[in-house]
Amino acid sequence: MDASEFLDVFAAEARDYLQALSQDLLALENNPDDRSILDEMFRAAHSLKGMSGTMGFNELADFTHQMESVLDLLRTGEIQANQQITNVLFESLDNLEILLNKTLLEEDIDDISHMVKPLEDILNAKDQFAAKSAPKADSALESNQEPVAVSSGLTITLDDAIKETVKQGFNQGFNAYEVQVKLRQKTLLKSVRVFTIFNALEEYGTIIKSQPPAQDLEEERFGLEFAVVYLTTEDLESIQKLVEGISEVESVVVKEIKLNGRTKVTEVKPVKAETKTQKIAQPKKNDTSVVNKGVFADRFVRVATDRLDNLINLVGELVISRTQVLEIGQTINHNEAKSTFEQLDRITTDLQYAAMKLRMVPVKQVFDRFPRMVRDLAQASNKSIQLEIYGEDTELDRSLVNQIADPLVHLIRNSIDHGIETKEVREALGKPAQGLIRLEARHEGSHVIIEVADDGQGINVEKIKEKAINKGLLPENFTGELSTAEAIELLFKPGFSTSEKITDISGRGVGMDAVKTAVEALSGQVIMTSTPGKGSSIVIKLPLTLAIIKALLVRTHGQIYAIPIQAVRENLLITKDQIKTVNREKVFVLRNEVLPLFDLAETLGFESQDDGDSYSVIVTEDHGGKVGFIVDELIGQQEIVIKSLNELVGDIPGIGGATVLGSGRVALILDHSTLIKRRSETIG
Template identity: 40%
Template structure:
């Protein structure tokens, strides 16, 4: 069994627990009396500790164990929560995230946790209320453990866990498991053992390590150490599994001694590295509602039935039955496509939940007050889109806080609330998802943009004179653009909004901006629900077939070549009284051929409020297509986002409208007044 599959599940669940910790701490920072939040934070830390200990990541387990101890004392009102404790717990969450990212990259999670652990220890001791501390001093000191125990199979962390479990009345069981000689899939049986035992308590140690067990790098036996309140009878029932036998089961006892245990750092290098010593591929996973899987299975069953019908029709020459079966298969494949698409859908909540902590840290760093509003967190998107949209949203939120929202004093001068508003929302609009990032800050300074684009030679003065205000505002998406007067750690280095645009364009999406001086700025992102299957218009350029995503198309029209007018070097046409810039697909993509058409077709595409016309020879028609990647050799082709194999075997290249749009209007003296 491939450990990478379990590793991905561990990482995914661990990141969810980190989000729970972050969101819980943010809420607890505002209201320290919320016991329900304390319980939620404590459970997240406890679960993360158990998972990481089972996987053999001791540094993660050690840190979460210390967090858990501190949180437990806060729950019991033995420690008063203050800002120092909250800040320290946030530092712990950051350290945990770094270690999990190291694990994802196949590295050993080795961070210098000495200072952080020391800070947790000091907080746990120094913050204890005096009366409670005096009472505790009267009690018998906790037992010390012999150094020999550390060298006989348990490390210091495991010793502490065992002591804590015993002091709270738990049993610590050492269970030796034996597999039958004819067991073919050892790792599957081992997984069943882990699953059943974890329902009874917490597995704190496995010999050999979990990775070796899952890789079947053991003979027929392995040993587990289980912390549980259950007795032997319940454990025996849980292990009543085919091809599994309990070779021995006994309670663990730790010897006491008068001496103390010297600090010994935990070495995890050998334990956490994979046996091959190489980085394993981490598989992407999607959690699926069982109802969707049931429907998927039913549809597959219907396909099997129709496959059998086709075989019978072939033998009997039943052409009427063939027509009916083809119709039935058509309906099934349509339903199957929808179900599979729904299976890939993931809530955008997991992206949105990253931002409250980020906003909290940025506002403290910049001395601003911001109220973050999140709407539409249950909106679903394709998993691929979810994975890619996070970074663009980070850029937009950081820019809004750094550039858009004013400091409290400046807001009061403008008769605004000292606390700025930053709203992040998502909603479905047909086959698209609309994501909006909106603030009530100072808005964009159009005059500053004019000066900066001329200074950076993004456009010429003559081009600038032909642009309306919206077109000038759109120049903030150009590479190297920044109006920041001071370069900060947050933004202002000329990297940001062009990255946002390029990322969203690569996702077949669109981004637009609206702003009002003194009132705020609104960025609107539109993305397709899925990147796998889209509706497209097939067009012909010379002898080549191209596909234009339907979501980008505003309308189509025909055009006589003699009606094309050149304005400042840019070919244009007049459409309902407005000038429309034209882009020749043949020229932009350098399509070979010299065929001249008497009448051209124009596909009008739109990005935000701007439109251009793509000139093609023929319109073939609308069709649903499956997007395939171009592969390594062709992936760098400008203006092409993918390919699709049509029903007759012809390959159609899918146009990257975003790239063509920006390349097209930059040819010659661009016309922006449309």
């Protein structure tokens, strides 16, 4: 079956199962005796196996089969979960993810035997893991025994006991037949197929003997053929038809048994699925209504993200033209037109919110990975840590969710590595031996707050001071005291990392400034608080969505530009004599701080219109510091819909995108950090 068209659905669903398995396994570690978790895991592995097999992903199918087998032993209580088994399962989930990714990317998959081996070891040594009072449960494992071929031309030799039974049958008006059945080559679960054939025959008569014996049939110790001696009141032809009507039957031969010597052979007819005669179907009572009712909409639909983005984009366009229409509407003095415009306004606003909602996904998608991460890292650093997650259903723009993951990973790693103390230290301090990390998401106005808090040792001000001096962030002869807030400020400076030794957890050189930069790139903010001995908390404040931002509109060189409000610290008017020149660069002094001053027009490559005595200056700030930009005119704040510049225009340093204003004019959105970079490149 050509299943390639189902790859997308396969991928999405396979990942869901993988995630579910991972969560269940964590839950299992805490409740090793919870059968329901094991049942669920078994189901997930089982479904994955079936799906993979259907797609022809043999490595995945093989691997999940082994996982399923181990889970089945656990589930039936034949073996009991211990640390070793749990670790193998965790490792297997990682391997499964690797296999899945390779499969989806159509990469070559090397020998998977090293992945399978730990699972096989469990299966092979299951006695070793046996539960103390192991109830012998049905193992669902297929018997690996090679089927023993039975010589063809089966004819059952009738011993005296059988002859006697047949004779009694004759006396009661039964016919006796030998039914020889051959199954199709690829028949799966042959024993069950035999069972269905036996069931069908038993409905109309009695099987008194089989060749091979029933026990062998049940354990699949036969090739493709078997035969039975059968007593029935039905005639030969109906028995023939009966068996032919069963799936996977290649051929049936029914011979009448006659006790006085000879048996009569009737027709031999091969049966194939294709030769089925279609019966004329009886008209059903309510066929049309059934068809209509049958189309059930699922509660969830998977939609390709580019379609979604396209829709959002179109809604953005609509919102803009709505504003244009409303502007025109104000010039029309017509009551009916006015109320129609108002309605249009309302509907468009609702539509905009509904469309925005489509982009929202629960932060769960990101949070889900952390229980496993905390578990692994805690184990590696020999600490006992509990992770509490709150508000995982809080929704956030899809693009933000994807990008917030790395900063969160870093923060949580920090908490584990630097925050939470070892068990011994905690006990000595009178704290609970188990450390706590709290991960919480919540709405606050038009923002989403994500907080990572721990009950560890908090920041060490002295250590930070020492480090800052080493790194040249503080003067070498610095002897003063630092407040906690000042220490935190240092933590966020580029190139600062408090880790004394490089562990494999917090890595090298990536400090809090990386987190800050990443969050600010998402128009967010990072706020850290810390109480020595009690713990630290880091709050990330993010806008609900990135598609619409608040911007400050300015005019320069006759053009309107939008500066994201997030970057703007203040705007002010300065006079010509406030501008100083240092190293041939313009600067100005703002509350004892010397700030570089750029002419926006010049920075954008226009000629500087250096006239007048006073200038409007916008002060922006990013992690590189504050900068002033001279503009011709401030227009005001406005919500704008961000549109990316298309590939024809390309990536222009200093320009983050464009927006269409209510008047229909296009305004470029300035990306102040690259703008500064671009300027120093042109000038320098």
